[in-house]
Amino acid sequence: MMKLLxxxxxxxxxxxxxxxxxxxxxAQNPISRMEHKQxxxxxxxxxxVFPDRQPAQTLDLKAGTPVRASFYKTLTGKSEAQVDAxxxxxxxxxxxSPPKQLTDEQQVIAEVAxxxxxxxxVNRQPLPASVKIVMELNTPE
Amino acid sequence: xxxxTRYCQSIPLLALLTIAAxxxxxxxxxxxxxxxxxxxxxxxxxxxxxxxxxQGDGSYDDSLEWRTDSLIGGQWDSSWSSNFDTTVQLVAKxxxxxxLNNSVEWAFVRxxxxxxxxxxxxxxxxxxxxxxxxRQVGYAFPWVRPPHDYYTLLSLYHFDGIDLNKRLNLxxxxxxxxxxxGNSDQKFPTGLRSSDTTRLDFxxxxxxxxxxxxxxxxxxxxxxxxxxxNVAQPLIDALDAAVPLWPEAADWAGMTATKGRNFSYHEVGxxxxxxxxxxxxxxxxxxxxxxxxxxxxxxxxxxxxxFEQFSLYALGGVARPTREATIVTAPAGYPSPIAxxxxxxxxxxxxxxxxxxxxxxxxxxxxxxxFAAKMALKVQLExxxxxxxxxxxxxxxxxxxxxxxxxxxxxxxxSLDVLF
Numbered sequence: 001m002m003k004l005l006x007x008x009x010x011x012x013x014x015x016x017x018x019x020x021x022x023x024x025x026x027a028q029n030p031i032s033r034m035e036h037k038q039x040x041x042x043x044x045x046x047x048x049v050f051p052d053r054q055p056a057q058t059l060d061l062k063a064g065t066p067v068r069a070s071f072y073k074t075l076t077g078k079s080e081a082q083v084d085a086x087x088x089x090x091x092x093x094x095x096x097s098p099p100k101q102l103t104d105e106q107q108v109i110a111e112v113a114x115x116x117x118x119x120x121x122v123n124r125q126p127l128p129a130s131v132k133i134v135m136e137l138n139t140p141e
Numbered sequence: 142x143x144x145x146t147r148y149c150q151s152i153p154l155l156a157l158l159t160i161a162a163x164x165x166x167x168x169x170x171x172x173x174x175x176x177x178x179x180x181x182x183x184x185x186x187x188x189x190x191x192x193x194x195x196q197g198d199g200s201y202d203d204s205l206e207w208r209t210d211s212l213i214g215g216q217w218d219s220s221w222s223s224n225f226d227t228t229v230q231l232v233a234k235x236x237x238x239x240x241l242n243n244s245v246e247w248a249f250v251r252x253x254x255x256x257x258x259x260x261x262x263x264x265x266x267x268x269x270x271x272x273x274x275x276r277q278v279g280y281a282f283p284w285v286r287p288p289h290d291y292y293t294l295l296s297l298y299h300f301d302g303i304d305l306n307k308r309l310n311l312x313x314x315x316x317x318x319x320x321x322x323g324n325s326d327q328k329f330p331t332g333l334r335s336s337d338t339t340r341l342d343f344x345x346x347x348x349x350x351x352x353x354x355x356x357x358x359x360x361x362x363x364x365x366x367x368x369x370x371n372v373a374q375p376l377i378d379a380l381d382a383a384v385p386l387w388p389e390a391a392d393w394a395g396m397t398a399t400k401g402r403n404f405s406y407h408e409v410g411x412x413x414x415x416x417x418x419x420x421x422x423x424x425x426x427x428x429x430x431x432x433x434x435x436x437x438x439x440x441x442x443x444x445x446x447x448f449e450q451f452s453l454y455a456l457g458g459v460a461r462p463t464r465e466a467t468i469v470t471a472p473a474g475y476p477s478p479i480a481x482x483x484x485x486x487x488x489x490x491x492x493x494x495x496x497x498x499x500x501x502x503x504x505x506x507x508x509x510x511x512f513a514a515k516m517a518l519k520v521q522l523e524x525x526x527x528x529x530x531x532x533x534x535x536x537x538x539x540x541x542x543x544x545x546x547x548x549x550x551x552x553x554x555x556s557l558d559v560l561f
Contacts, residue, residue, distance in 0.1 A: 046308070046315050046353075049256040055223055063514040077416045081450065081511035088281040088560055092175060093266055093274030094228040094247050095259075095306075097218055 020124040021071045023135040024109070026116045029054075034134040040075060042119060045087065045096040050119075059108050059120035060099035067105065071121045074137045169220045177279040178557045179210025179286075185550035187542075188527065188535035189333055192286050193293050197237045197330030200552075201538050208235035210286055210556055212277055214246070226251045232277055237330045237338065246277070246299055257308040265304055267297045268319055268349050269364045271410040271423055279558035283419070283454055283509055285521040286554070288441035290458030290503055291423060293534040295406075295439075297366070300325040300345050314354030322346040324369075333536040341399075342369040347406075358412035366406075368399040372433050373493055379486055387472045387483060393490050396432040396467075404429035404436075420444045426463075435497045435533065436464045450512065456505040456523070466530050467494040500531020505552075515560040523552045 023039055025031060031050050041047040042058050050056045061068040063080060072083045090096040102108050105122045112118040113130035127133070182205050183190035189199035192209050200206040212234035219227045230247040249263030266274040275281045276292060286292075302323015309316040323345060328338040347364030371377055380394035410423040424440040438461055445454030471480070471487035505523030512518055527535065527548040537544065 041310060041315075047256060047310055048253075053256065055256075079416075079447075079450075079511075080514065081517070082416070084515055084560060085281050088175065088278050089275045091173065091218075092214070092216060092230065092278045092281065094216075094230070094249065094251070094261070095274070097171070097220065097226065098173075 021067060021074060021121050021137040021139065022124055022127075022133050023119065023121050023137065024112050024127065024131045025050075025119050025134050026112055026114075027130050027132050028116050029132070029134075031134055032132075036075075036135070039119075039135055043072075043075065043099065045090045045098070048096070050117075055117050056119050057115060057117045058099035059111055059118055060101045061105070061108065061121075062101055062103055065104075067121065067123050070139050071137065074139050167222075171218045172215065173218070174213065174215040174561045175278045175280060176213040176559050176561070177210055177277075179207065179279075179554060180556070181206050181209045181285075181552060181554040183550050183552045185535075185548055187538055187544060188532055188548055188550060189538055190550065190552055191293070191534070191536060192289075193295075194329055194534065195237055195327065196235060197332070197536070198235070198334055199536055210279075210554065211235070214277060216247075224253055226253070234277070238328045257310065259304075259306040259308075261304050261306075262302075264299050264301050265321065265323065266299055267325075267345060267364070268304070268321060269297070269347060269362055269406055270295060270408055270425070271360060271412065271421070278560075279519075279556055280515065280517055280560050283445055283452055283519075284443070284456060284507060285519050285556045288443065288456060288458045289523070289525070289534065290460040290501060291425070291439045291441045294427075294435075294437075294460070294499060295425075297325060297327070297345065302345075314352060314357075317349070317351040317353075319350075320346075320348045330536075332540045333538055335540070339372050340370065341372060343367060344369065356413055356415045358410075360408070360410040362406070362408045362410075364406045364408075365403055367403050368401070368431070368434075371398055371400040373397050373399070376489060376493055380490065383483065383486055386475065386479065387486075389472070390486075393469060393494075397490065397493060399431045399433050402429075402431040402434075404431065404434045416447065418444070418446055432464075432467065432494045433497060435462055435499050437462045437499050439499075450510060452509040452511075454507050454509070456507065456521075457503065459502040460499045460531075460534070462498045462500050462531060466498060467491060469494070495530060497533050498531045499533045500528035501534065502526050517558045519554075519556045519558065521552075521554045521556075523554075525550045525552060 038051055042056055048056060069080045072078055087098050091098050108120045108122055112120050113128055181200050182203055183200040184203050186202040189201040191199035199209055212232055214230060214232040216230040227250050228247050231244050232246045236243055245264060247264055249261045249265055252260045268274055272282060272287045276287045300323035304319060304321035306319045326342045328340045331337040331339055344367045345364055349362035351360040377394045377397050380390040383390040405428050406425050408425045412421045422442040427437050429436040441458035443454055443456040445452050469487045469491040471483040503523050503525040505521055507521035510518045529544045529547050532544050
């Protein structure tokens, strides 16, 4: 009984420790898993298509949103300021269009559910059947 | 080539009209911008500090200048279909010749038939150096301004023409290949707060290769600039007229000519950033077939370290001429006033040919503080050493007086950079 209790507590902790960020796409998207580099290429403006060459629309949260900072930090090791500076080099050089920016996670989920080419990140949470997870990012600590 | 040149002038307009014609489908517009509020002071009384050679004013003798680095830019991006985009960027800043045409930095149509292949037509950035395309976006680079010894001379901001970019996403990294061709016309001031200008009309063509892999970035670019006009036509006319009395004047006229002459850049660049430490360096060899464009080597190296929202950096640069200074001697044995006139002509020729020389080096330290989202505050201290025969990146405060001794200047800069 005691052992069970401990393992339940530990399980709870391990879930807490993995304050995960999920990378999601529309449920109709044929892609089921994505590699780290493929996600980096999309969110850092080095690609505008999914691995199957279908066009991808990246969605971003507003600067200063906690999940945004943790997503980019975990994905690329860069702070939000670094990511914004990096994107400024692409956008103002007229090379790439930046991700579409939305104000909160509910908007993001709704957009991914409605747009077959969307890709976005959200905190781990219950998700509607109209979206699916293609990568999980485990935030260290 | 020349008829292409003429058409290029109307490409931005043409581009927008084309777009207006196809504007029907699911169109998305996006507005964004960048701004810098900068203050700079330089302590040398004889030489005024400027950010690039298109500026006709600057700080000297500890005066405080806000126009050197301050600017505001706005960009309008539109996506007309999955293959067609347009971008228009306007920048307001201190320019020698400030008008709407010069304020349009970019105005182009981009056609992307497949991911990784871009064809752009219109007014485009000159992708000759690492920062070329975003040198006005202070937030995008670590320093107050692009390294002075390197970027000051290289003030070709944009051209009207075409470029083709191919990106290859390989397993280990990303390879970018680009070719470009176009025309531009730019006026440069000839002195401090002077209304006199030098106009340069040129065709630029070139190619760049950029390799990015993890923390590393390497690039090489080549650009050739063909000049379409004679920058110093009155001097050439005067020298031609003097040939019967002074046969050597024909050689000097030849060296002063720019029409039909070329200059070229070979650039190598390197960047490293592991999110804690970063380094960036570039070197360029400028080769020139005319004495009016100073043949020179330029290089800089900067190393920085991030501490949370602070970044500390050191910066060093050098620019040196790769052609000897010219000595022009007027012929002897003519009576007055011809002798005086020939002496004046010889002096003017020497001033023109040597006045463009660039010979300087600098060392600097700075800090960048990302104190809020999309806002950065920077402080930068630099010391420049300028050879008496290489002051062309600066403006002489007393145009009549030659600089007879090597110069030194301490430059202190503060800037606030924002994105919006």
